[in-house]
Amino acid sequence: MTPMRAAVYYSNRDVRIEERPVPKIGPGEILIRMKASGICGSDVMEWYRIRKAPLVLGHEMTGEIVEVGAGVTGYRTGQRVFAAHHVPCNTCRHCLTGHHTACETLHTTNYDPGGFAEYIRVPALNVDRGVFALPGGMTCEDGVFIEPLACVLRAQRAAKVRPAQSVLVLGSGLSGILHILLARAAGAGRVLATDIHPDRRKAAVRFGADAAIDPRENVPDRVREINGGHGVDLAVVCAGAPAAFAEAMKCVDRGGKVLWFATTEPGVEVPVPVCDLWRNDVTLLPSYGSSPLDNAAAMELIRAGRIPMRDMVSHRLPLSRAAEGFRLVADGGTTLKVILHPDSGAPS
Template sequence: MGKTMKALRMYGPYDFRYEDVPVPEISEDEILVKIDTAGICAGDVKTLHGGIRIWGTGDSDRYIQAPCIGGHEFFGKVVEKGSNVAGIEIGERMISEQIVPCNNCSYCRSGKYWMCRQSDVYGFKDHTQGGFAEYMKFHKNAINHKIPEKLSREQAVLIEPFACSMHAVERGKICHNDVVVISGLGAIGLGMVTIARTHAPRLLIGLDMKENRLQKAKEFGADIVLNPAETDVAEEIEKLTGGYGCDVYIEAAGSEKSVNQGLKAIRNLGRYVQFGVFKDLISADWNIIGDTKEIDILGSHLGPYCYDAVIQGMADGSIKTDGIVSHTFKMCDWEKAFETAEIGPDAIKVAMRP
């Protein structure tokens, strides 16, 4: 390999640049991976458009350390390893969990590493550069997993988003008699559908405004799919549940309307899971949560302890993935890739390859 590589770096809102950068240098505890494929997350698109969650309102609350190589959905093959690295061989396919824990804070020490106070996610920090590049360094504190050869490229690039799907479903504590609603059927929402199906809920409902995603949800196990642009979702869910509402509502759209729809559709004592990320601050009637319905509000962040289970589920076929990767571009065509991810009528998961 040469001393430089091509990478997509983020300098500011609307200022991404595909340019030459040095190939990362690794320590004796790290590995260097040649990136095979990297997925574009909805959060990456929101980052391009100046999402306040990433860029903040100024230096004091800015999450990203720009310029930075983006990309937290990735996998590749090991091409170099440090002298202290054991159990990993050159040529093996590897994925690294999206967060690199500090291993020192109280969350890390208690095993809740995904809530690490440093919150160093690949693709946003100086020392955790991401996978939108030819090569990537897996940090010495990284949590890495081997990818079996039987998984296709399209499956491997979905491990990270589906790990997020699995964690959100687990947060909902789905039981066999539950009516479960998943709002937003992008790649992660569809992952939630196929994983929620394995919990055997009484009724599984998917919500989206794109017909191809609704049909894919039915393929993946949804009993009913609804388009909020055509149906009063809360009213329809009341009809389906004898006027009570759903037991579990998982918000995966990152939409203010989806949030308020969920608060209206959920039953008294229901469980609301917030996974979707919002570009801007939103408003909701907070009284519904306490004074009206006494809802359990549960956040869902990343995919802790889910990677191996997702890999196994993909390998044995219990987790469906067919057709989720809808488009693949060369990384040099990143502008077209991001545009497709944002507004492509048939796009679900858009991926890039160096």
């Protein structure tokens, strides 16, 4: 087989198209031809990615099965699928207590070489626990949203979002928009958002926020002004700026929760007002990743038309323009979702 092309990450400003051998599959494995692959905000966390460079990133990937290994059942060539890059063992103490994203297996599994390549080998464990056939009517581009939506689902499930609760989302990139949409779907009452970019504040309102606040304002005061004099029941941090974490703890009401969906760089410390949080019965809750259950639920929400994914796609680019896509995501601004397609293929 002729070599394939892959977008190889060296830094946020240095992504190169290089030739790689098409991966060979073994028993229990499948080979996927990439049809659509989304660039995630975590793909441009340069402090994390650059120490492992060069590498092929991409974990929001859908495509068509072109080869199945010996012993594979339930999947066939020509089938359109979503494949999860991380899967849990389902047997360790973390998995057995519902903390699948703390599983060591989940943190060490991946597919080869990554979703920003023309062909991807999916290992047997991932095939067993992380491959989902796309239902009829769901495009490969729709399926790109399974993984990011699943992460948001897991986070809001952990936060126990309830009807009529007030929610503040700090950071209105794609993850923030998904949190707004999912909070609305869960019956949240007043939903507020923040973002430094005016276009993203407009997007937050367009996708369901009651108001979007410029973080250069006094956010805690504005939240209470809009929310009847009270802080919010749930503050969701979707921006990695330390100021967002500090702001969230000032915006939450007594008995409320602060959900850390984003992260800072390693070594960054955020002051925690322990006495205030203790006296006010405030819960701090981090959330990372998703489980197979969350992936399945996200796919069903998309299939049912509950999430307007296509309205969130701001850029569609061929794989050969991956460097441009990375710059768009790293710069933020008007960018929401950037999806890469094979150079020979249109959205499917």
